[in-house]
Each structure stands twice: as C-alpha cells, then as structure tokens.
Amino acid sequence: MPDPRQARDNLPDTSAKRLVGLSLLFICLSGLGIWAIYLQVPDTSLTFDFRLVSWQTLLAVAGLLGTYYLSDALRLYYTLKALDQQIALKEVFRLVFVNIFFSNITPMATGGGVAQIWYLRRHGVRLGTATAATTIRTILAVIFIFGLTPIFLLTLDHLNNQTIISRVGGLLAVMIIAYLSFFAILLLRTRLLILPISAVLRRAHSLGLLKEARHRHWQYKVRREMLRFSHSFSVYMRGSKRNVLLSILSTFVFLLSLFSFPALLIFALGYDVDYLVTIGLLVVTTFVMYFAPTPGASGISEGLFGSFFSTILGANHLVLVTIGWRVLTIYLGMVVGLLVMQRELSRKGLS
Template sequence: MCSRKIEEIRLPQDRNRAQGLRNGALWLLSAVGFIAFSIFGLSLASRFFGGEIPALDPRLFELSSLAWIGLFLLIYFLADGLRLYYVLLSLGAQVRFREVFPLVFVNILFSNVTPLATGGGFAQVWYLQRRGVAVGTSAAATLIRTILAMLVIFTAAPLFQLLRPSRAGAGLVDMVIQSLSAFIALYLIGFLIVLLRPQWLGSVIDGLVGLLARVRLLNLRRRVRWGRAIRREVTEFSEGFGRFRRGPLRYSLGSAVFTVIFLLTLFAFPALLMSLLGYEVDWIRVIGTLSIVTFLMYFAPTPGGAGFSELAFAALMSGQIDSPHLLLVILAWRFLTIYLGMALGLVVSIFALRQPKAAT
C-alpha cells in the first residue's frame, strides 16, 4: 500500500519532468532554427545584393562611435522598459521599475526564439506573476504595449510615403509601401476595433466557432469550452483596456511617448551606423524604410523573423548602402538590437528562474 502511494506521488513528478524536458528541447530547437535562418538570410542577402563576409571597420570602434552607440542602446533599452512600466502603472499594478526593466531582455530572448514572436508575451506574464502581478493584469499590460507599438509601426509607413518627397532610387521602397498601404489600413481598423470595441471581435470569433460546430468540425464539448474561453479573454482584455483608459493621464501619455522613443531609436540604428561609416544619411528615409522592415518581420513565420529580416533589410536598403558595407550594417544592426538583448535575456532568465515566486 505504501509503495503504491509512493508511485502515485512519483508519477506526476515524472510527468512534470518529462514535460520540462520536452519544452527544453523545443526551446533549443527553436534557438537552433533562429541561428540557422539568420545565417541563411545573410547568405541570400550576400548572393542577391552583393557584399562579402564583412571585415570589422575601425571607424565603428572609435571612442566617439562607441559613445554614440552606447547612448542609443541606453535610450533603446530604457524606453522599452518604461513603455511597459507606465502601462502597468495605469492598470494599477504595484511594481517598481527595477522589477520591470529585466523584462526588456526576457522579452527579446523569448520573442526571437518563437515563431511570430509568440513566446514573448507568455514569458512576460510568467515573469510578472512571479513578482506578484495578477495574470489578468500582466496579460492586459503586455497586449496593450504590443498594440501601441504596432499602431505606431502601421501608421509610420503610410505617413512616410505621404510626407517624404519622392527621390531617385527609392522606387522599391515606394512600391512596397504602396502595395502594403491597404493591408496596413485594414490592420489599423482591426486594432481600433480590438481597443475600442473588443466585444465585437469576441462576437465574430464566437460566431466562427459556432459555424465550425454546425459543420461538425467541432464537437459540442469543445464548442462550449472555446466559447467560454473567448468570452473570458475578451472580457479580461476589455476590463484591462478600460482601466488603461481610465487610469491617470500621465501614465497613458508616458506609455505612448516611450513607445515612440523606443521605435524611433530602433529604426534609427542603421542610420547611426551608416553615419559612423562616413555616409551622408537621410535619417527620415532610413527610419521610414526600417518601419517597413519591422512591419514585415511581424508576419515572418521563422523564430524572431530570422532570415526574413536580413533579406528585407538588404532588399530595401541596398540602394542606400554600398555593397561592401551592406552585410556589415546588417550584422551590426541585428547584433545591437537583437543578439545583444538575447544574450542578456538568457542571463536574466536564468536568474529569474532561481528566484522564489512572490506571494500574490
């Protein structure tokens, strides 16, 4: 009898251990995929747009260059942390910035080792929960932060096309922006519906689930379970965004301002690198072009958009960067905005796993 009870205790432990091993293997496989797709994208960029394996340019390591790069990195990481911090404050979460700031690197790591950046939100909710933030509040905060960023990105491309005078050699960028403008407009409308009338979206999804049940693609039990989950998620998001809108104006404005600062810094990194390499840079043009690259990365099926991001950058920036520097700028851009953050995120995540869960 005693041995049977011991076996019953050990069985869940064994299942949890097996599940952990499977999850670890999936994360490792995804990380390997990220590296492989990145190398593949660079090789294709080199083949189609010129350029060889780049040699490190000493101009990027001059004291003044390192100071500018360090300043941009500081603004980039701080603004990323502050935009989530102010969203959390607007939702009434009792957190300190030093508790939120490590999420910058956790998000960069997990977003870039999962297809379509799906892992970043789950990792942030998990991290915040361990620091005493309710799951509903943290999920609403991460979703609102993402939507604010996507609204800026999806608005920047059409504005860039509308306000920037046409220039020679910009035909590819103009063609991409024009072809995506209608698609971007539809996404903006969808985001506004999610923000202002989330119940409409819930009704549409619930109707689609009902249709699947009527054509016998879903059984009744799953239909009921999915319907309850949809209503619960829509209600939680609606309540969360309602709290965000009703919260102190300084917090809402703070999240919007730091979202813009974060994205402007992200888009301006290639312009900074080009300037340090001696180019006469049209900063507005580079920032507008990078908004298109970032937009395309949202829909790349590979982990972190690896491969697609390098190709999109090379295709849209090849007219602005000479072939000998193209791969160097791509690698430096990805290192500063992604690879460095992923390395820091790995260290932060290891320490976060060791910390005990806070009482809620």
Template sequence: MSIRVITLPFNRLKVAGFAVLFVVLSALVPLTIQQELNGKADQLWNALLNPWIIFSALALLAVYYLSDALRLWFTLRALGQHQHLRTMFPLVFINILFSNITPMATGGGVVQVWFLHRRGIHIGAATAATTLRTLLASLMIFLPAPFLMVGIDHLVDNPAISTWGPWMGLFAALYVAFFFVVLLRLRWFMHAGATILAILRRTHLINPAREHRWRFRLRREIIRFDYSFRAFFKAGRTDRLAALISTATFLVSLFSFPALLMWGLGYPVDYPLILALMLVNTFIMYFAPTPGAAGIAEGVFAILFSTLAGSGELLILVLGWRFLTVHLGMLIGVPITLYALGRKG
C-alpha cells in the same frame, strides 16, 4: 487573494527548432553579401571599433532598453497595476528572446503575460497591458508607413517596395482593424471561445465540469481584459502621455542604430531618411512569417540601404544593426529567462 500561476504553452522542441531556424536564416543574407567583400571586412570593422562609436552605441543601447522598459511600466501604471520599475527590465530581454524565436513575434507577449501573472497581475490585465504596449508602437509605425512608401523617392523608385506597397497598406489596415475589434467587440471572442469549448465537450475531449470551469475562467479574464483596456483611456494624463513618449523614444532609438553605424563608417548621414527607411523596414517585418523575421529583415534592409552604402559596408550595417538591436538582447535574455523559469512562483 490567491492567483493560480499559469504554465508556459511552449513545446521545448518547437522552441529549439525555431531558434535554430532563426540562426540559419539570419546568417543567409550576410553570407550572401560576404562574397562581395574582397577582404575589406577587417578594415571596416576597425572603423567601427573606435572608442567614440563604442561609447555612442552603449549610450544608445541604454536609451533603447530603458525606454522599452518604461513603455510597459507606464502602461501598467495607467491600468492601475503598480510594479517596481526594476521588474520591467527582465521583461525587456525575455521579450526580445522569445519574440525572435517564434513566428511573427508571437511568443514575446505570451511570456510577458506569464511573467506578469507570476508577479501578481491577473491574466486579463497583463494581456491588456502587453496588447496596449504593442498597439501604441504599431500605430506609430503603421499609420505613417504607407505614406512613406509612396512619398519618398528613395522608396518609390525601388521596384520591390512599389510592388508590395499597396498590399502592405492593406495588411496594415487589417492589423489595426483587428485591434479595434478586440476593443469594441470582445463578446465575439467570448462567444467563439464558448463555442470551441462546447465542441470539445461534444467530441468528448473534455468533460462537462472542465467545460464549465474553463468557460468561467475565459469569461472572467476577458472581462478583466476589457476593464483594463478601457481603464487606460480613463487614466490620468501623466501615465498615458508618458507611455506615448517612452514608446516614441523606443522607436526612434531602435531606428537610429543604422545611422550610428553609417556615421562610424564615414558616410554622410541623412538622419530623417534613415528613420523613414527603418520605419518601413520594421513595418514589413511585422508580416514576416519566419522567427524574428530572420532572413526577411536582413534582405529588406539590404534592399533599402543598397543605394546608401557599398556592398562591403552593407554587410557591416546588416550585421551591426541586427547584433545591436536583436542578437545582443537575445544573449542577455537567455540567462535571465533561465533564472526566471527556475524560480518558484
């Protein structure tokens, strides 16, 4: 069976512009905190650059990247799509790169679908896999986040969090509801797509033959998406449970980097509190309109951790956290993406 390889729907100038915006916004908050360092930067960095902290960071990064690859791999297996595990690792870094240079992390899923399609997986099945992977992580973040925002004194006493908390809860409910609409009312999307194509034909932007061809492809991939989505819940327990465990491991490792950095700086670490703060921070990042939540992620992090660390240490925490969880993965993702784009399908 031949599979027609799709092309990436990205404009190079827009992607470059988003990348520049990400870099600029990522630097604003650290530069603002930098003004209060008073020459402590070298001393603080030296505290983190000891062998034990470096070894611990590398071990945590290994868990972080491995669990990220495994959660998509097990999701694909549950859908009956068997791929070699090694093919998941490029997707980890490609996803990190494109998610952080596109608004609201929309680009990562698109590129992953494109990559999986080149590996022989139909668009509908690939979209179902990436959607399920995102849905599992979103539910683990969105369900507890509103309760943490009203149940932890550290957050309740924060004016910014208490003000925006109810709105965040509403957005979370709408976000989860959207996924359930996708699952239960796919025919709505099919009819909407057909209506858009009909409008394009009536305005002479496409001809009737192309409308018919695109409508057939849209219907085919939506049916494949629906079949694959439902196949996940009918699959064997092993792959589904492994997908859940690897997703939870991924999130815990992601939230653990600030705890590691605070330990390196000599602070007492309240690990459950740090996990809760990072869950809320990640929850807010989902709604940030900037590329990779740049600027907003650093600002919210600084607000949440302002009472746990001094101003100088706070800068190191912001820079270290973003470098380990985002910037390092993006740097690795650049050559991997260029290699993937340069390969023939």
C-alpha cells in the same frame, strides 16, 4: 500573488531541446538572409572596418542601447501604472529581455506575448490585466509604425525603385487597415470576440477534444478574462493622464532609438547620413517584419534591410551594417534574455 503551480501551467515551452532548436532555426535563417545580401555583391571581399569599434562609436552605441532598453521598459511600466498596477521597474526591465528572446525564436513573435503575460502573472498581475497591458503597449507602437509607413512609402525616393514594394503596395495597404481594424475591435468591442472564441471551444468539446468539465472551465475563464481585459482598457483610458502620456512618450523614444541604430553605424563609417531617410527605411522594414512568418523575421528582415540600404552603402559596408543592426537590436538582447529567464525560473523554484 498567483499560485506558483498556476504560473507553471502558463509557462511557455522552455524545454532545452525546443529552445535550442528554435534558436538554431533563428540563427540559420538570419545567416541565410545575410548570405543573400553578400551574394548580391560577389566581387567584394568582406573585411571589418575598425571605425565601428572606435571609442567614440562604442560610447554612442552604449548610450543608444541604454536609451533603447530603458524606454522599452518604461513604456510597459507606465502602461501598468495607468492600469493601477504597481510593479517594480527593475522587474519590468528584466521582462524587456525575456520578451526579446521569446519574440525572436517564435514565428510572428507569438511567444513574446505569452512570455510577457506569464512573467507579469508571476509578479502579481491578473491575466486579463496583464493581457491588456501588453496589448496596449503593442498597439501604441503599431499606431506609430503603421501610421508612418504609408507616409514613407509615398515620399521616400529610395523606395521608388524597390520591386518588392511596387508589387505588394496594395497588399500592404490592406494589411494596415486589417491590422488596425482588428485592434480597434479588440479594444473597443471586446465582447464581440467572446462569441467566436466560445464557438471554437464548443466545437472542440463536440469533437471530444475537451471534456465537459474542462469545457465549462474554459468557457467561464474566457468570458471572465475577456471582460477583465475590456475593463482594463477602460481603466487605462480613464487612468492618470500623466502615466498615459508617459507611456506614449516612452513608446516614441523607444521606436526612435530602435530606428536610429543604422544611422549611427552609417555615420561611424564616414557616410553623409540623411537621418530621416534611414528612419523611414527602418519604419517600412519593421512594418514588413510584423507579418514575416519566420522566427523574429529572421532571413526576411536581413534581406529586406540589405535591399533598402543598398543604394546608401558600399557593398562591404552593407553587410557590416546589416550584421551590426541585428546584433545591437536583437542578438544582444536575446543572449541577456536567455540568462534572465533562466535566473527567473531558478529564483522562483520552477526550473
């Protein structure tokens, strides 16, 4: 097991003031996104539709939530097993909520990756292997989303009249290529990344930002963990075909359940749902969210969702479904994640 003091050194900044500040920023930006949707339909008063809380809807939502969270845990669990890492599923399940919390209070989900690696290290997984596992899990989802986005952009009539898509269509294509190229280098030519990282450390040392001993330590550590990362990916590719296949299948189920929440809510409100269209609109929305600079893509995701689904839903229902979508896929998980994180810190004696 890793040294608890070392685990503490890698702990994300969890000071109360910082977490409260980031959470408030997330809430404010999300509120602004929903308010922007409401302003598009100023003549409509917002009223709650109780069909969203009928027992049939709640039962369906509970089943979809269970599938969503379980498949999210399983995609990392089987990735770790393919890397010959044994960790209890219940621990990975807790990590799902910790990741949701940190991913949505930090810009571009940067804190989510740090929190996952920190958590896995505390449960006996080496840094390079933990980094490889979380990166592979992310890449599996990216391949699905980035591969499907161009298809839906070209085939969905609902996106033809979207001004934002027509203006940045070329940029989206460049971003897809750049993003996939970076991950290809990260996985297939990891050693190429050692040189620029090493150069940054040397520059920091020359500027006096790193003392000599610290500089040597980080040069060694970067090389060691990058090589471990490269080796871990090779282990994954040569690992149990069953575990590799299950990690891919779990990722597919996770994404399908994630993209199904709006369809479920729209169906509950009595609309004739074109399931494939709702899936396509969510795929494109999620793709754009990858590049949103705000915490958890707050504000941007709500505004984009409202714009895409405005041709499907009535004005009042558009706001309700937007809120419901974010509550079920993000807000609920964030609350649970905060509780799990605090319990984890207390249980390990680091709070």
